[in-house]
Amino acid sequence: MEAHRLTLSLPAAPPAVTAARHKAVEAIQGWTADLGSEVVHTAELVISELVTNAVRYAGGGHISMTVRLTEAALEVDVCDTNPALPQPGLPDEHSENGRGLFLVAALADRYGAEPTPTGKRCWAQIARATGPGRRITVPLPLQRSRS
Template sequence: MPEHQLTLSLPATPAAARLARHRAVEVIAGWNAGLHAEVVQTAELVISELVSDAVQYAGAERVLLAVSLDDVVLRIEVRDSSPVLPTPALPCPDSESGRGLFLVAALADRYDAEPTEAGKRCWAEIDLSSTSHRDVGCSLPLQRG
């Protein structure tokens, strides 16, 4: 399968996650790569969470989304201009937010956040060979921050 790529520059508004999710699913489906529905649904959720987090916490004017697909991995990257790396932790039970990275960790096979010259990049990878039977666990600290 040849590598497929999508890059979107989105305004950092509350609508960004919805726009990114819909456009990415449309493009991924257009790749005709034979991806299982579970992979596409997982990507949709991961994209939504990473873009939402970038908009909420980064305070950037724009958020950049990149999705790439090769023979073995679907990779999702979100870049913003804030140098502050996210700190994963369990939210308070009554909190209405704070679960984004927890969900990404549970859904993706790998994820991380890295500083860049212009801010940071948060990424997640979905292995194409491991999505049919997934143990939903994570390596997040089990403490409230």
């Protein structure tokens, strides 16, 4: 059962990252669910990374973001028009970028990407439960890029 939902259509331009993050956090905090600050802060970081990737690789046009609160999780979907699926990995130590999906993997309880008829959808789920029982796992192996 879905309790709350926010859907945004944004231009694939850098200001979209800030707009998506602020609108999502404002909506999440307005929902009457007691999510706790850890879930809200995690969502804020995950949204920033997923929208940044969409802006960077969408090739113009628009991106869409949906944030849903279900009984079990806060779910974030970001869609763009580029059909190429992301390849998570560790960049070399001199790279200025390439760590976004590593952060999403570390912060979210589940994440993934899948093709859509118009591009791709990258998603993440953040469990509503927090505290000592919450485990953060990173799927391995991650390969450092050699560029």
